[in-house]
Amino acid sequence: MDQAGLAVRFEEQRPRLRAVAYRMLGSHAEADDAVQNAWLRLSGADTAEVANLAGWLTTVVARECLKMLRTRRNRREEPLADITAAGHDAGDPEAEALLADAVGPALMVVLDSLAPAERLAFVLHDVFAVPFGEIAAILGRSPAATRQLTSRARRRVAGATPPRHVDIARQRRVVEAFLAALRHGDLDGLLAVLDPDVLLRDGDTGLARGARAVGAHALTFSRAARFVRPALVGGTVGLAIVPGGRLIGALGFTFDHDRIVVIELIGDPGRLRQVDLAAVRP
Numbered sequence: 001m002d003q004a005g006l007a008v009r010f011e012e013q014r015p016r017l018r019a020v021a022y023r024m025l026g027s028h029a030e031a032d033d034a035v036q037n038a039w040l041r042l043s044g045a046d047t048a049e050v051a052n053l054a055g056w057l058t059t060v061v062a063r064e065c066l067k068m069l070r071t072r073r074n075r076r077e078e079p080l081a082d083i084t085a086a087g088h089d090a091g092d093p094e095a096e097a098l099l100a101d102a103v104g105p106a107l108m109v110v111l112d113s114l115a116p117a118e119r120l121a122f123v124l125h126d127v128f129a130v131p132f133g134e135i136a137a138i139l140g141r142s143p144a145a146t147r148q149l150t151s152r153a154r155r156r157v158a159g160a161t162p163p164r165h166v167d168i169a170r171q172r173r174v175v176e177a178f179l180a181a182l183r184h185g186d187l188d189g190l191l192a193v194l195d196p197d198v199l200l201r202d203g204d205t206g207l208a209r210g211a212r213a214v215g216a217h218a219l220t221f222s223r224a225a226r227f228v229r230p231a232l233v234g235g236t237v238g239l240a241i242v243p244g245g246r247l248i249g250a251l252g253f254t255f256d257h258d259r260i261v262v263i264e265l266i267g268d269p270g271r272l273r274q275v276d277l278a279a280v281r282p
Contacts, residue, residue, distance in 0.1 A: 069116035122153035171237035190215035232276040
């Protein structure tokens with residue numbers, strides 16, 4: 001197929017590709033970058049043996065998105081994208097329908113709490129009906145492992161609508177219980193406030209998964225807990241690490257009612273500027 005013919009077929013797929021990319025990335029600009037990179041790959045590839053161009057392009061876009069998610073270092077500092085913002089094809093019924101169905105702002109908040117592989121597996125399978133086998137090839141995992149990733153992500157998303165207001169007092173009670181258990185070396189106390197499937201991560205790198213694994217990991221730092229105090233971290237209650245009164249790190253928490261579902265280790269200076277030590281007083 002000549003370049004003109006490829007361009008026509010690519011434009012036919014563009015609305016769907018942009019919807020896939022935006023659901024994964026939460027940013028119109030990054031979604032456009034991922035789709036443009038897919039076009040560059042397509043225009044330079046030998047497509048003579050590509051039987052399913054739509055599937056081939058979806059795979060390329062998914063891999064581009066996964067790469068972006070894994071290398072993104074300051075994800076929580078980025079503003080939540082607005083589905084009404086400029087950047088999608090106004091007047092394109094297919095694009096409008098896909099985007100409206102795929103990217104409510106509340107759901108984007110939930111998706112942003114997922115690890116990159118979980119997010120990709122959930123979006124491709126549950127939203128765009130990509131088979132587990134194809135997703136497994138993108139992630140470099142088995143279909144069974146990919147199915148488990150999707151199931152975990154589905155549990156996070158199902159019925160999860162972030163509250164209209166942040167209940168700081170409720171969050172503080174959970175965080176103080178976590179800190180008290182940490183200081184006393186109390187694994188049962190940690191398990192009481194950790195979600196059974198809690199994720200501990202450093203940026204986009206998962207360090208531990210599951211309440212017992214995360215709790216055991218946390219207890220290795222029990223003696224250093226005397227240097228830790230509650231603080232606002234990116235607008236929610238977390239923990240600041242302040243030996244000698246100097247902020248050197250923080251723990252950011254994602255909550256589901258009275259349980260912690262994600263703990264993120266934060267050491268980047270830019271992220272630490274979001275830590276407010278005065279907002280949550282002892």
